[in-house]
Amino acid sequence: MKGKVCLVTGATGGIGKVTALELARQGATVVIIGRHPLRTEGVTEMIKRETGNPNVSYILADLSKQAEVRRAAQEFLSKHDQLHILVNNAGAFYSARQESTDGIELTMALNHLAYFLLTDLLLDTIKASAPARIINVSSEAHRMGTMDFNDLEGKRKWSGWRMYGRSKLANILFTKELARRLAGTDVTVNCLHPGVVSTGFAANNGVFGIVMRKLMDLGSISAEKGAETTLYLATSPEVDHVTGLYFDKKKPRESSPISNDQAAAEKLWQWSEQKVQQVSEQQAA
Numbered sequence: 001m002k003g004k005v006c007l008v009t010g011a012t013g014g015i016g017k018v019t020a021l022e023l024a025r026q027g028a029t030v031v032i033i034g035r036h037p038l039r040t041e042g043v044t045e046m047i048k049r050e051t052g053n054p055n056v057s058y059i060l061a062d063l064s065k066q067a068e069v070r071r072a073a074q075e076f077l078s079k080h081d082q083l084h085i086l087v088n089n090a091g092a093f094y095s096a097r098q099e100s101t102d103g104i105e106l107t108m109a110l111n112h113l114a115y116f117l118l119t120d121l122l123l124d125t126i127k128a129s130a131p132a133r134i135i136n137v138s139s140e141a142h143r144m145g146t147m148d149f150n151d152l153e154g155k156r157k158w159s160g161w162r163m164y165g166r167s168k169l170a171n172i173l174f175t176k177e178l179a180r181r182l183a184g185t186d187v188t189v190n191c192l193h194p195g196v197v198s199t200g201f202a203a204n205n206g207v208f209g210i211v212m213r214k215l216m217d218l219g220s221i222s223a224e225k226g227a228e229t230t231l232y233l234a235t236s237p238e239v240d241h242v243t244g245l246y247f248d249k250k251k252p253r254e255s256s257p258i259s260n261d262q263a264a265a266e267k268l269w270q271w272s273e274q275k276v277q278q279v280s281e282q283q284a285a
C-alpha cells in the first residue's frame with residue numbers, strides 16, 4: 001500500500017480504528033476523521049507508534065454536520081492531491097429520535113448523508129487518482145430497512161432500528177447508484193457487512209445502550225475480525241475491477257430485493273442532493 005493515500009472515517013474506535021491501523025501497517029498514507037480532539041489525536045499517535053509509519057494524520061469533524069463534512073473535505077484536499085481509498089465507516093444507532101444541527105434526522109444525517117456528501121466532495125480527486133476504491137460500511141440490518149420516500153426521516157413513524165435499517169439500506173443503494181455513475185472510470189465502489197462486531201457501537205444510548213452492547217457482545221466477533229472485509233475491499237487485487245457489490249466475509253452476497261431497485265436508488269440520490277443543497281442554501285443565507 002506504499003504510495004496509496006487512504007481516508008477512513010470513524011477511526012477513533014471499533015472497525016474504523018483497526019482499518020486505519022492495518023492500512024498504515026501496510027505502508028499507506030492514512031488520514032483519519034474523528035470528532036473528539038483528544039481521542040482522535042490519541043488514535044493517530046497510537047497508529048504511528050504501533051506501525052512505525054509516520055504518514056498518519058487526522059482531521060477533526062462531526063460528520064453529522066454538513067458544514068463540518070465540507071470543512072473536512074477542504075482540509076483533506078488542501079494537504080493531499082490524491083485519494084486512492086475512501087472508507088466511509090462512521091456510523092451510529094440512536095434509540096431516540098434526534099435531529100442534527102442541520103435539522104435532519106440524525107441517523108440519516110450521519111449514516112447516509114455524510115457518506116454521500118464526503119464522497120461527492122472528494123470524487124474529482126478520487127477519479128484523478130484512479131485506480132481508486134470507495135468502500136461503504138453497511139450492515140445486514142439493511143434487510144429490515146424500507147424506503148418510505150414520503151417520510152424518509154421518520155417524522156411520522158420512527159424507531160431506532162427502523163431508521164438504522166433504512167440508513168444501512170441507503171448505504172447499499174448509494175453504492176450501487178454510484179457504481180453505475182462511475183462506469184467507465186477506474187474507480188470502484190463496494191459495500192459490506194462487517195459481521196456482528198464487539199465495538200463501541202450503540203453504547204451512546206444510556207442504559208439501553210449498555211444492555212444492547214451486552215446482548216451484541218454475546219455472539220460477536222473482534223474488531224480485528226470485523227475489519228477484515230473492509231480491508232479486503234481496500235487492498236486485495238482480487239477485487240481490482242469489482243464494483244457495485246455487497247460483501248460479507250470477503251465474498252459478494254445478495255442483498256435485499258429493495259437494495260437492488262434502481263428506481264429507489266435514483267430517488268434516494270435525488271433526495272440526498274436536495275438535502276445537501278437545502279442545508280448549503282440555509283447556511284449561505
Ligand SMILES: NC(=O)c1ccc[n+]([C@@H]2O[C@H](COP(=O)([O-])OP(=O)(O)OC[C@H]3O[C@@H](n4cnc5c(N)ncnc54)[C@H](OP(=O)(O)O)[C@@H]3O)[C@@H](O)[C@H]2O)c1
Pocket residue numbers: 009010011012013014015016033034035036039061062063064089090091092110137138139140193194195196197198199200201202216
Ligand atoms: N458493530 C457491529 O456489529 C456492526 C455491524 C454492522 C455494521 N456496523 C457498522 O460499522 C461501522 C462502524 O461501527 P463500529 O461497530 O466500529 O462502531 P463504533 O465502535 O461505535 O465506531 C463508530 C465510529 O464512528 C464515529 N462517529 C460516530 N458518530 C460520529 C460523528 N457524528 N462524527 C464523526 N464520527 C462519528 C465514532 O467516533 P467517536 O469515537 O467520536 O464516537 C467511531 O469512531 C458503522 O457504520 C456501523 O453501522 C457495525
